[in-house]
Amino acid sequence: MAVDELTAGREAYARRAWGTARDHLSRADPAQLDGDDLRALGFAAYLGGDRDAAVRALQRAHTSHVAAGARLAAAYDANQLAMIFSTSGEPAVGAGWLARARRLSDDQPEDADVRGHLLVHEIHRLFAEGDFAGVVACCERIAEIGRKWDDADLVAYPLSISGYALLHSGKVREGLARLDEAMVAITAGEVSPVVAGHVYCAMIEACQRVADYRRMVEWTDALTAWCEDQSGLVAFTGQCAVHRGQILRAQGSFADALAELALAAERYEANGMDPATGLAMYERGEVLRTVGDLDGAQAAYDEAARWGHEPQPGLSLLALARGRTGAAVASMHRLLAEARDPLTRVSLLGAAVEVLLAAGLLDEAAEAAEELGGLAGSFGCAAVAARGEYAAGLVAFARDDPAGSLAHLRRAWKEWIELGARYDAARARTRIGVALGALGDDVSATAELTVALRTFSELGSEPARREVERLLGAGLPGGLTAREAEVLRLVASGRTNPQIAAELFLSDKTVARHLSNIFTKIAVTSRTAAAAYAREHDLA
Secondary structure, rough: OOOHHHHHHHHHHHHHHHHHHHHHHHHHHHHHHHHHHHHHHHHHHOOOOOHHHHHHHHHHHHHHHHHHHHHHHHHHHHHHHHHHOOOOOHHHHHHHHHHHHHHHHOOOOOHHHHHHHHHHHHHHHHEEEEEHHHHHHHHHHHHHHHHOOOOOOOHHHHHHHHHHHHOOOHHHHHHHHHHHHHHHHHHOOOOOHHHHHHHHEEEEEEEHHOHHHHHHHHHHHHHHHHHHHOOOHHHHHHHHHHHHHHHHHHOHHHHHHHHHHHHHEEEEEHHHHHHHHHHHHHHHHHHHHHOOOHHHHHHHHHHHHHOOOOHHHHHHHHHHHOEEEEEHHHHHHHHHEEEEEOHHHHHHHHHHHHHHHOOHHHHHHHHHHHHHHHHHHHOOOHHEEEHHHHHHHHHHHOOOHHHHHHHHHHHHHHHHHHHHOOOHHHHHHHHHHHHHOOOOOHHHHHHHHHHHHHHHHHOOOOHHHHHHHHOOOOOOOOHHHHHHHHHHHHHHOOHHHHHHHHHHHHOHHHHHHHHHHHHHOOOOOOOHHHHHHHHHHOOO
């Protein structure tokens, strides 16, 4: 019976039926299991989502190999244990196993295959320190060892990590090319399942960071199919879910995104992947903030931070939504001061422009928008280009150039429409409507805002919907827009044009234009008459 279990386990492992392999090998007579069988049990358990069982099996494999005098095999086991502990929140334990792996392989030459596997820990250290040039150099050394020993894992994995490092250095096209090259080995079936899963996720995360949503959709679909092709696979299915959630959020499918993110968090926690749980919770916070559940968003960001994930820039935008502009600015200043590499900065600058404009810091906002536009040009990704155009449009409007603002905003809207990003496209359309209104084209402004309102209502974004309703001036007399009603209220309170401009973060020229439109709509010729109109219609 025991031999049958062992044979069945080996066969299941060969066909990548991880749950079946784990069950059979677990039931096999321990006396029949050699070190390689125990290692197979460890990998099957890991891929099946049982991290603790994987650790126990790999420890047994290590002990078996040491007892048999197979120092090199024992070093590989120790290295795998180091990787599991290091990536699941126990770095000290991981460091201990890494030290053992190095001791067991200290008689090997520098270009030995095992040395390449041990160097993988070095690239993770360099990455954490922000030494991206060092990461690329170390990856090239590992890949050189991999090619010498025909070890596909040691070629594909460093290719993907060096590609990601190049993205952080601002070399987006070169970085994506390396990631694409790494994926060739994955799709050809040359790489082990564990490394294949990590390379898939590195590729998709890179696409998400540079907002290359078309590429992200393609590789997420491929990862999903890869996962479904392996019976009993649990590892990496959480990543599938969080990446699907990110795509759905970008497309404005917020309810579906929340469902995928809940599934991702559940699978991450079950698999002991603490940092990844933080990512899922951050993405949940982003969705909840967008739909207007500010308390839920705060709770999700807090959970993300608890799991070790930086909840920014979402937390700053949440503070802004709650009227805590000073706190939002302080956070954004800190984030921009800390962010050195282009990939991190491009994820912050769009939010920074919104926060800085809300605080009236026009010059700082203009600098951030200009930097974002420059990065968008070097990245060559449509969604980043749209962010840059949107930011430039906001700054141009704040500088009292609604006509110039329109050109930028329309380009942003077009890019987002082509990407299927309905929420972002509607945001651009809202600002287009505001710019048209500032130019006196109320008919076109109303048309744009009406479409934006319908989109936000369909998507379930309450804050954006309420803003557009205010801009449309629902229920206001005289055809006044919400902004015009606000200016009229301040006129009735006795504010001067400069005082109104300062309070509403507008230029004197924009306030004068609003007053001209107000006088025309309510048929008055003086501030005194306008103030009387405001009091008569309960606007004062």
